[in-house]
Amino acid sequence: MSRTETAGAPVDDAGGDEEFDPVGTLALIAVYFAILVIAWVYIYYIEFLGRDLVVVG
Amino acid sequence: MHIHAYEKIWLAFAIVLILLLLGSVTYGAVGPGVAMVADSEGQIDATALDEDERFAEPRVEQVGENHYAAYVVAYQFGFEPDPIVVPANSRVTLHVTSRDVIHGFEVVGTNANTMVVPGEVSEITVEVGEPQEYGLLCNEYCGAGHHAMEGKLHVVPREEFESSDGGESA
Structure with a gap:
């Protein structure tokens, strides 16, 4: 029978999950974050504000 | 409630991102003066x-x-x-x-x-x-x-x- 990490972890140990460090997930979120920031800067500041005839009124 | 340290990090990322989006739209309105098409004009025939x-x-x-x-x-x-x-x-x-x-x-x-x-x-x-x-x-x-x-x-x-x-x- 297979056992998962969660199943094997003590239920009431408050510090127990500190041993479970999802560095892969953290790295993935950091990459998503970087992509979103770069895309937003490009779309808003370069592509939108950089074009001619910005509507000002 | 216990929150994992990594989870705190990506919650902070999410908040920073929201502030960045709101901040740049505010900057656009205040700096370059970006405006919307208003409905200030009346109707005509x-x-x-x-x-x-x-x-x-x-x-x-x-x-x-x-x-x-x-x-x-x-x-x-x-x-x-x-x-x-x-x-x-x-x-x-x-x-x-x-x-x-x-x-x-x-x-x-x-x-x-x-x-x-x-x-x-x-x-x-x-x-x-x-x-x-x-x-x-x-x-x-x-x-x-x-x-x-x-x-x-x-x-x-x-x-x-x-x-x-x-x-x-x-």
């Missing part, structure tokens, strides 16, 4: 544009120091006046209406873009720079000739504008 003092004779006229108003009528299938001639380095307010169906008014490759609805006047103000020729097109399907509905926006040197029709009607 689309079937009687020839009785409207602004649209009976579509034109460009001076309304202030370095501020020009262009009154434009969109129709199946074109824009009047064509070309719209405005002087370089000025502020131009475009008042656009339709005498038949819904059209679009897009200065190609720029942010000047609005819907044109019969009975309504779309008003957008832009600042034009150096002399240049822009294309104009309709981006709302308006009938069989939609694909051919286009116009021109000419930004010309000031001297040339003064000596043109646009200058005379100012």
Whole structure:
């Protein structure tokens, strides 16, 4: 029978999950974050504000 | 409640991202002065544009120091006046209406873009720079000739504008 990490972890140990460090997930979120920031800067500041005839009124 | 240290990090990322989005839109409004197409203009009778003092004779006229108003009528299938001639380095307010169906008014490759609805006047103000020729097109399907509905926006040197029709009607 297979056992998962969660199943094997003590239920009431408050510090127990500190041993479970999802560095892969953290790295993935950091990459998503970087992509979103770069895309937003490009779309808003370069592509939108950089074009001619910005509507000002 | 116990929150994992990594989870705190990505919650902070999410909050930073939201602040970044809100902050840049605020910057756009306050810095470069980006505005929306307002509904400040009243309604007009689309079937009687020839009785409207602004649209009976579509034109460009001076309304202030370095501020020009262009009154434009969109129709199946074109824009009047064509070309719209405005002087370089000025502020131009475009008042656009339709005498038949819904059209679009897009200065190609720029942010000047609005819907044109019969009975309504779309008003957008832009600042034009150096002399240049822009294309104009309709981006709302308006009938069989939609694909051919286009116009021109000419930004010309000031001297040339003064000596043109646009200058005379100012």
